[in-house]
Amino acid sequence: MFDLEKAIRDWRKNLRRIESFEDGYIAELESHLQDEIDRLIRVGLSDEEAFKKAVAIVGTAESIGLEYYKTNVRPLAGLPSWKASRFSLALLRNYVKTAVRKARYQKAYSFINVAGLAVGMTCCLLLLLWIQDELSYDRFHVNAGRIYRAEHAMLREGKDFRVASTSAPLAPALIAEFPEIEKAVRIGDNGFWVVYRNSRFMERIFFADPDVFDVFSFPLIKGNPKSALQDPNSLVISEEMSLKYFDKEDPIGKTLTLKEWKDFKVTGVFKNIPRNSHFRFDFLAPFSTYAGRNLNRWGIYNYYTYVLTGKGFEPKSFDAKQAVFVQKYQGNMIQRGINFRYVLQPLTRIHLYSHIHNELESNGDIGRIMIFSAVALFILLIACFNYINFATASYAARTREVGIRKVIGANKKQIIGQFLGESLLISLLAMISADLLAALLLPAFNTLSAKSMTMNALFEARMIAGMIALMLLTGLLAGSYPAAFLSSVRSAAALHGPGLPRLKASALRNSLVIAQFAISIGFIIATLIIASQMNYIRNTNLGLDKEHVIVIPLRDENVLKQIEALKNELSGNTAVVRASASSFFPGKHTWNQNYWREGMSENEYPMIRWMAVDHDFLRTLDIQLVAGRDFSRNYPSDTGGSYILNETAVKETGLESPIGKQFKIIEKGTVIGVIKDFHFDSFHQKIEPLALYIYPSGFEYLSVRIRPGRTAQVLGFLKQKWDDFAPDRIFEYSFLDEDIDELYKADIRLNKIFTSAAGASILVASLGLFGLAALTARRRTKEIGIRKVLGASIAGITIQLSKEFLAMVLLANLIAWPLAYYAMEKWLQGFAYRTTVGMGTFVLSALVAALIAFLTVSYQSIKTALANPVESLRYE
Amino acid sequence: MISKALMAASTKPIILSILLEGEDYGYNIIQRVKEASGGSLDWSDGMLYPVLQRMEKEGLINSKWIISDEGRHRKYYTITDKGLKELESEMIQWRSVYEALTRLCSPLPAAD
Numbered sequence: 010m011f012d013l014e015k016a017i018r019d020w021r022k023n024l025r026r027i028e029s030f031e032d033g034y035i036a037e038l039e040s041h042l043q044d045e046i047d048r049l050i051r052v053g054l055s056d057e058e059a060f061k062k063a064v065a066i067v068g069t070a071e072s073i074g075l076e077y078y079k080t081n082v083r084p085l086a087g088l089p090s091w092k093a094s095r096f097s098l099a100l101l102r103n104y105v106k107t108a109v110r111k112a113r114y115q116k117a118y119s120f121i122n123v124a125g126l127a128v129g130m131t132c133c134l135l136l137l138l139w140i141q142d143e144l145s146y147d148r149f150h151v152n153a154g155r156i157y158r159a160e161h162a163m164l165r166e167g168k169d170f171r172v173a174s175t176s177a178p179l180a181p182a183l184i185a186e187f188p189e190i191e192k193a194v195r196i197g198d199n200g201f202w203v204v205y206r207n208s209r210f211m212e213r214i215f216f217a218d219p220d221v222f223d224v225f226s227f228p229l230i231k232g233n234p235k236s237a238l239q240d241p242n243s244l245v246i247s248e249e250m251s252l253k254y255f256d257k258e259d260p261i262g263k264t265l266t267l268k269e270w271k272d273f274k275v276t277g278v279f280k281n282i283p284r285n286s287h288f289r290f291d292f293l294a295p296f297s298t299y300a301g302r303n304l305n306r307w308g309i310y311n312y313y314t315y316v317l318t319g320k321g322f323e324p325k326s327f328d329a330k331q332a333v334f335v336q337k338y339q340g341n342m343i344q345r346g347i348n349f350r351y352v353l354q355p356l357t358r359i360h361l362y363s364h365i366h367n368e369l370e371s372n373g374d375i376g377r378i379m380i381f382s383a384v385a386l387f388i389l390l391i392a393c394f395n396y397i398n399f400a401t402a403s404y405a406a407r408t409r410e411v412g413i414r415k416v417i418g419a420n421k422k423q424i425i426g427q428f429l430g431e432s433l434l435i436s437l438l439a440m441i442s443a444d445l446l447a448a449l450l451l452p453a454f455n456t457l458s459a460k461s462m463t464m465n466a467l468f469e470a471r472m473i474a475g476m477i478a479l480m481l482l483t484g485l486l487a488g489s490y491p492a493a494f495l496s497s498v499r500s501a502a503a504l505h506g507p508g509l510p511r512l513k514a515s516a517l518r519n520s521l522v523i524a525q526f527a528i529s530i531g532f533i534i535a536t537l538i539i540a541s542q543m544n545y546i547r548n549t550n551l552g553l554d555k556e557h558v559i560v561i562p563l564r565d566e567n568v569l570k571q572i573e574a575l576k577n578e579l580s581g582n583t584a585v586v587r588a589s590a591s592s593f594f595p596g597k598h599t600w601n602q603n604y605w606r607e608g609m610s611e612n613e614y615p616m617i618r619w620m621a622v623d624h625d626f627l628r629t630l631d632i633q634l635v636a637g638r639d640f641s642r643n644y645p646s647d648t649g650g651s652y653i654l655n656e657t658a659v660k661e662t663g664l665e666s667p668i669g670k671q672f673k674i675i676e677k678g679t680v681i682g683v684i685k686d687f688h689f690d691s692f693h694q695k696i697e698p699l700a701l702y703i704y705p706s707g708f709e710y711l712s713v714r715i716r717p718g719r720t721a722q723v724l725g726f727l728k729q730k731w732d733d734f735a736p737d738r739i740f741e742y743s744f745l746d747e748d749i750d751e752l753y754k755a756d757i758r759l760n761k762i763f764t765s766a767a768g769a770s771i772l773v774a775s776l777g778l779f780g781l782a783a784l785t786a787r788r789r790t791k792e793i794g795i796r797k798v799l800g801a802s803i804a805g806i807t808i809q810l811s812k813e814f815l816a817m818v819l820l821a822n823l824i825a826w827p828l829a830y831y832a833m834e835k836w837l838q839g840f841a842y843r844t845t846v847g848m849g850t851f852v853l854s855a856l857v858a859a860l861i862a863f864l865t866v867s868y869q870s871i872k873t874a875l876a877n878p879v880e881s882l883r884y885e
Numbered sequence: 886m887i888s889k890a891l892m893a894a895s896t897k898p899i900i901l902s903i904l905l906e907g908e909d910y911g912y913n914i915i916q917r918v919k920e921a922s923g924g925s926l927d928w929s930d931g932m933l934y935p936v937l938q939r940m941e942k943e944g945l946i947n948s949k950w951i952i953s954d955e956g957r958h959r960k961y962y963t964i965t966d967k968g969l970k971e972l973e974s975e976m977i978q979w980r981s982v983y984e985a986l987t988r989l990c991s992p993l994p995a996a997d
Contacts, residue, residue, distance in 0.1 A: 045930070072929075073934075
């Protein structure tokens, strides 16, 4: 039902939008409308029709307002005030002029704003680059979304044990049993000497089924992808290898020899594998040639299986059917009570999310992306806070301008637009500087993030879109509060005179400064704690002497056969203290196997870690014996019949007085000694029960202890001896202490990131504090002049001025401490052996922050305190 | 149709002439203009009131609120002395324009 009264009421309400209409005016218009309606009803129209028609005749608020405006106002902008202003070019010029003028008058603040934002943006830019790189992994394959890696998983001691590799018969079985799997490709790899004419290099050779080119997008430059791997002796090589072996000659049809195996004929050349692939190879040969007898063995999990699924494939459907599959093909597993299953891992997830056993290469980490993101965003936030703080702190200078603009006819929207525009301009300048900075810092960032990104990445479309988004985000983040704040200035108050109304922005300003310092202090604490943990790792006794030990990998049959002879040769040199062959290498290089000890029933088989060692192992690495004796050549039975346990093993195996007790891992033997626990893995891992056993076929490394200060000489000697024993193999070596440091690569990187972050955030926060102090000092010039006249000392004034800021920094500490403590405790929990977080760290970070804040502020304070009061009070 | 400029120029004298016959209110003024011109002077309703307001400000007319028989508030306008003088001078101007035009252009062109 149409309600005429209400319709008229609404129409009237609408008229109120037009500020110039006074009540009487509106009443008059309303009575006019009613007259019109009355007339129309008299003519025979319904209420509703009459109302509509009358409004059409009399007009809406908009059209009536426009008429009113035409008659009464000589407009400046050509538009009535209630209408949103059009974009005016003339005004834009004025805005830019004002912004530039302001920037020129306040060079220091503009610099701080631009520099601060630029630092924050640089961090974000580098991060964006990094994330883009990480996310781009394996997406270059046309079928990326349909490719999965088949992995296997076993439930072991309640833990899911996942392994990236699978056995060779899996691929054909998958195709046979799952119609939704279109193709399956097996990949294996191994190191070989590749010989061509006089050149000979150790290379990692990959082997794959011929379908590899259908499943993955590895385009061939030469050769036919359909037939390139059909022949058992065919070999496809990368562009780079084509150059390396054949220079400019055509490689097709040439023969490369894999030493001690067979000849291969080059049938194709593929484009170098992009860096953002989770596995990369330079040589590809047929899988069946390589796997040989293992092609039908389910129990050898040495290969990788990738499947191409049909469109719309759901991994869940695979999970549902695989129990039947495992039962059919690997029923023996189920009989033995092993909880065994296959997992299909989406190709595009492998790089960021997969950290399982036997990965082809070590992958990235989504957690690290999170940490990086948080750090970069925090620094950007600090920079935005600076902008907000200056804008609100120097509002006095701008309120008059806003007042005048408003009086002339600017509305709130225009003022907001102007100030947002200004912040966007600053953020554009910052963006440009950030681009330059990022380009400059890219090499350093590459080392930090272990990437090799190039400058070109900065100019990719996605990156540019990201930059624009970042610029807008920063501009809006920094500018919206000042814009809202300044646009709400009342013109009458602004123009009133020198006694400006006090705006309550200082509370916000103070909280922003506190937040800035809280973030910076958080970074300082993180840096200190990581450094202290690193120190702890470096200075804690590992249970072995890691200094002056050279480690040589023994990947050569000849050398392994004559290892004792080589050791003898080496000990002839006075610079060599002792050498020992073993399977020992820091990190996860121990074997995990079932053991038996005296007193156990035969079917009880708990696990223990063990290493293959020789007679000289303990003495070479200076590992302490706590009971029994070392392996000795005087006891022939020691080879193969004796075990040495570490203290933890003694505890865990429950052997009381272990010496002389029966023990078995490989052969049954006796325990002859107990060693003090030593760290054979990183500090992230608890020292596990360990057994040492003389087992020459397990030797992998030769550890050579040398006399300090003769490294170069010894290395020359070692290489010469190595070449005597293994002329076909390049002499490789590393230093034990560096190998141990390698275990903490991620931690060291984190330390570097936090050091840089702490530096950047403190820099930006101090810049902000510096500017704020200057503004405060300026505002209080007169007050200080009077204080001085009345006899205040310079020291007193300096303290007076600095005290406020120091209080904020102290408050920031209170906020940062618990948060940083919580976060760092979490990080430290990742270590089995860790430093304790002492109060000292927190106090130190507080002192550092306070000192930086004080130095920043005191420059201004002292300058103000030293000023001659005559200068400041002259004009009063 | 009367051109925009002419309309603007003639509004004031027309309103004053109508009010010469006695007080009146906005709605009625529009009706009478329509009648008198035979429809060729079609003022938009919204345009009248700003003009009335301005004329009042200039002191040419006065206004008062009267409650009509139906209980409706209406604003009635009356002409002031100043308004009378203004109308007189306007009429002189219009007449001289009219006479000049007729003298210059007679006989009048046939309207097509």
